[in-house]
Amino acid sequence: MISHQERYDNWAPDYNKDVAARNYDGPDYIVDYLMELADAGKIPVSPDLADFKVLDVACGSGLVGQALQKKGFRHIDGTDLSQGMIAQAHHSGAYQTLMAWIDLNKPLPFFLHGQYDLTVCCGVFALDFVEPKSLSYLAQATKPGGTIIMSTKTTYYDTYDFDGYYKSQVDAGELSLVDCRMNKPYLGSEADGHYWVFTVPAKQENTA
Template sequence: MREREPMGKDKRFLDKAYSVKTDAQTRSFYDQWAEVYDEEVAENAYQQPRRCAQALAGLTAPSETTILDVGCGSGLSGIALDVAGFQTIDGCDFSPGMLAKAGKTNVYRRLFETNLNEPPMDAPDGRYDAAACVGVFSFGHVKAEALDDILRVLKPAGALVIGLNDHFYEEGSLTTRLELLESEGLMEILDREHGEHMPGTGLKGWVITARKH
């Protein structure tokens, strides 16, 4: 079998991810990135899918948990959830190209398209035992207010894990929203763990776990 050639510089997208500003730009960008996304993040040793899956497994009984992989992308987070023992995984994303890639992983029960910045998503209230948001919240991508709809689709006492990089954590809108929802009695922040995000880029990040009230 012929070895796969490494990506040329013209096919790299990671350093351009913050350049998108509108929803239309975001969808187009990720549709184009879908083909080489897994390869590019693997080159940079992306750690958040594994970290988030392990954190969530510590809060639930994975084999009995129905989970929504929010912003599932190409399915790397779903694969990590599957490895951690989760057996009933649904996924949603804004990019049809990414959803097509995720479908090839064969770990999802259902995949559906959604714009998290324009709720509600296509899921009823209280459908899921848990939700994972791995690399979803970022500049020009999903806004912190999307947390409200994610909580809506969780059952009471449902678990939530969020993985994000240092840059967006320090920007503050997500942590402010989390703390507001906690102050309103809608959820409880359980832990914030700092660690590896994408070592190949030198970037660290956070895994935040929470539980709906």
């Protein structure tokens, strides 16, 4: 059976053309949602700051990075499991640094921990790709006080206990839920995506 990595390596040269034909709305929707919350002051996201760092996890061919770049973000890094997709993302010109062979089923490399003001993940929380616990790996990369924005396919949400997992992380003080939108555009005319925005709480100093 072909692996996800091999599948996307093979698909990479035609990926953008194929998803455009299917009206893949997820990347534009998630960035528009992000900016709506940022403009309303609900999340600390400032694309005009030169030192504001974004990580696009499972960046694929770079569609989210390009959408972020259009909104003025200057420092965008990307990771993906597929080397072929990373090559496509490089051609997009949206990223400063790109890293291949990064599997979101495993903790992110230590050098990425706590480095990013904003972590974005669109299209990966889908059936058979990752488990809900991968949300904690997104939090690893995010600075205390930083923001995570991500999507889940409706079929994923209905099949896995994502709701239960993120609530356990909130209860443990690892995340705070800022906002979510259910049954929104993702692929074509179907409202088959849920979108989630979290912040990583700043750790309290122990002054005792």
